[in-house]
Amino acid sequence: MENKFINAAFVAAAVATGVAAYESDYDVSREGKVYRGLVVVNTEGVSTPARGFELVESPEQEPKAFQNLTPLGQRQQFLIGSELRKRYVEEAKVLAENYVVSELSMQTPFFGKHILSMQAQMMGLYPASDANDLTEWQQGNAVPPVEGADFSEWQQELGAHALPHGLNIFPIEQTGLEADYLLSVNEQNCPLFKKVFYSTAMDLDYIALQGLPYKWSDFVKQRGSTMHEFCEYLEWAWLTSTPLKDQVNMDNLRRDNCHTYNTQYVNALRQFEEENSNLVASEFVEELKEKIAHAAGIQNWSETKRFSRMKKRLQAEHSNADPLPNVYHAYTAFTPDHLYLFAFATLDRNDLDRATYGVRVLPNASTLIFEVDSSNNVHAYLNDRQVTPAGCQPRADCPASVFVNELSKKITFTDIAEACQQ
Numbered sequence: 001m002e003n004k005f006i007n008a009a010f011v012a013a014a015v016a017t018g019v020a021a022y023e024s025d026y027d028v029s030r031e032g033k034v035y036r037g038l039v040v041v042n043t044e045g046v047s048t049p050a051r052g053f054e055l056v057e058s059p060e061q062e063p064k065a066f067q068n069l070t071p072l073g074q075r076q077q078f079l080i081g082s083e084l085r086k087r088y089v090e091e092a093k094v095l096a097e098n099y100v101v102s103e104l105s106m107q108t109p110f111f112g113k114h115i116l117s118m119q120a121q122m123m124g125l126y127p128a129s130d131a132n133d134l135t136e137w138q139q140g141n142a143v144p145p146v147e148g149a150d151f152s153e154w155q156q157e158l159g160a161h162a163l164p165h166g167l168n169i170f171p172i173e174q175t176g177l178e179a180d181y182l183l184s185v186n187e188q189n190c191p192l193f194k195k196v197f198y199s200t201a202m203d204l205d206y207i208a209l210q211g212l213p214y215k216w217s218d219f220v221k222q223r224g225s226t227m228h229e230f231c232e233y234l235e236w237a238w239l240t241s242t243p244l245k246d247q248v249n250m251d252n253l254r255r256d257n258c259h260t261y262n263t264q265y266v267n268a269l270r271q272f273e274e275e276n277s278n279l280v281a282s283e284f285v286e287e288l289k290e291k292i293a294h295a296a297g298i299q300n301w302s303e304t305k306r307f308s309r310m311k312k313r314l315q316a317e318h319s320n321a322d323p324l325p326n327v328y329h330a331y332t333a334f335t336p337d338h339l340y341l342f343a344f345a346t347l348d349r350n351d352l353d354r355a356t357y358g359v360r361v362l363p364n365a366s367t368l369i370f371e372v373d374s375s376n377n378v379h380a381y382l383n384d385r386q387v388t389p390a391g392c393q394p395r396a397d398c399p400a401s402v403f404v405n406e407l408s409k410k411i412t413f414t415d416i417a418e419a420c421q422q
Contacts, residue, residue: 026386030092034374037295038094038328039288041368042080043336044117045073046240049233051225055250057243063236069116072240076365077117081124088328089125095328098131099168102324105306108332109184110174117365118332122170132168133160181416182287184334185280190420193279197272201228204268208261216253228265231258239364262361266337270360273341277412279419280338281345284331288346288370289407291329295372296400301325336362343368345410347380348388355385376400 047070048063056062088094095103099122106122108114134142139160143151158164175182178189187194208227209217220230234254237244244250273280290306293299301307302322310323333339340362343352356362362383370389371379378398380389391406392398413419 026381026384028087028384030087033092035088035092035094035371036297036327036374036376037291037372038088039291039331039370040084040329041284041331041333041339041342042077042117042121043333043339043362043364043366044069044113045076045120046070046236046364047073047113049236050229051233053219053223053225053230053233055233055244055246056237057245061242067111067113069113069120070236070240073113073117073364074120077120078124080365080367081121082127083124084121085125085127095125098129099126099170101171103326104170104328104330105173105326106170106330107173107175107183109180109334110176114332114334115172115174118172118330119170121330123168126168126170128166128168130160130166132162132166134162135160179417180334181420182283183331183338185283185338185416185420186334190279192276192420192422193272196276197269200268200272201265204261204264208257208264211260212253212257213249216249227258227261231261234258259361263359266340266360269337269341270344273344278341278345278410279413279416281341282411282413282419283416284342285345285407286411289404289411292370292372292378292400292407293404294325295327296376296404298401298404336364336366339366339368343382343387346370346390346407347382348390348392348394351388351394352382355382355387372400378403 048066048068050066052062052066054062089097106118108118139155139158142162143155161167163169174180175184177184177186180189185193187198205227209220211217212220212227216230220227231254234244234250235258236242238251238254269280278285287305290299290304294301294304307323307325314321314323333342340356340360347355353360366383367381369381371381373379375397376399378389378392378400380387380398388394389398389403389406390410391402
């Protein structure tokens with residue numbers, strides 16, 4: 001069976017750089033396998049860029065909404081969810097056939113493209129069904145108290161389905177950007193990150209702009225924009241097959257100048273993380289450690305930070321109930337670069353370089369998965385390439401206790417919010 005999470009743009013980048021593909025005899029089937037816990041971290045699907053440059057041949061195709069999930073991105077996420085369903089619902093049977101709220105936790109940054117990416121993925125994991133169908137009594141009670149409105153036409157069209165065609169909706173946890181240190185550490189919520197890295201990023205951006213042909217360097221500068229935004233725009237046009245004026249030159253800029261810039265940017269981020277104790281990934285590392293430790297029976301559920309967080313939320317809603325543990329945890333990282341830094345902090349670094357073909361620039365809809373099996377061994381996959389969890393040996397069993405111990409060594413901040421203020 002082919003590896004289904006390998007992104008075509010990712011492979012193309014590897015071929016362009018002449019890096020040998022990562023070899024693996026990994027069988028993607030989960031038939032008959034038993035798992036005690038799953039952590040799935042994704043990046044958003046292909047989205048519109050942060051700004052427009054009016055370079056599209058047909059003006060009506062210029063993006064009207066920025067940083068918005070595209071239909072292509074929706075399809076990417078739905079396909080990922082469909083494959084996850086095949087593996088963990090149909091084959092391994094970790095999850096029930098129909099959505100059970102206590103089995104899953106979902107968390108994304110507080111941005112539309114991230115929330116919609118998670119919704120689209122969950123619609124693939126749990127497609128339309130009759131699980132939420134209403135009885136006749138419930139259908140009658142579903143009529144809203146709106147005086148003068150006649151809902152009979154829509155009631156008849158829906159039939160027993162709560163939503164059209166039996167679609168599901170999903171509760172996704174979000175934290176505002178100012179306080180999201182789990183998935184979204186960046187220059188806006190972390191002064192330390194801005195102080196130490198932002199000047200480096202601006203220098204890289206300036207040098208990359210200077211490297212453009214004068215016409216395009218001047219074009220970007222006159223619009224008060226950056227190399228980062230320009231490359232994001234070109235990538236969006238290429239992935240969505242949106243024709244641009246001067247298409248040949250635009251393709252060359254995207255393939256050569258933007259590829260070089262993006263690689264230098266990720267390498268600078270990687271160096272920042274090495275020199276600053278995995279600041280961006282710190283909170284995620286701690287969260288992952290708890291998830292693996294609980295799944296493997298090393299840590300009690302009631303001792304985790306998530307239990308405490310959910311308990312406080314229930315108490316705020318005047319409930320004394322204890323929150324239930326989940327077997328499946330889904331996250332959307334703030335950017336593909338954030339996902340790379342999560343992988344950099346939690347995987348064997350040599351293995352990570354092989355698994356990313358040495359490119360390090362992850363495409364949209366990339367996926368990082370951690371599994372805890374019935375023997376309490378941890379398996380990790382980046383875009384469906386099998387990779388070695390940190391602290392473990394390549395192509396050997398990785399006991400959860402070893403992985404948890406290694407993650408513990410990487411947690412150097414007791415309070416990431418406080419550290420960011422330094």
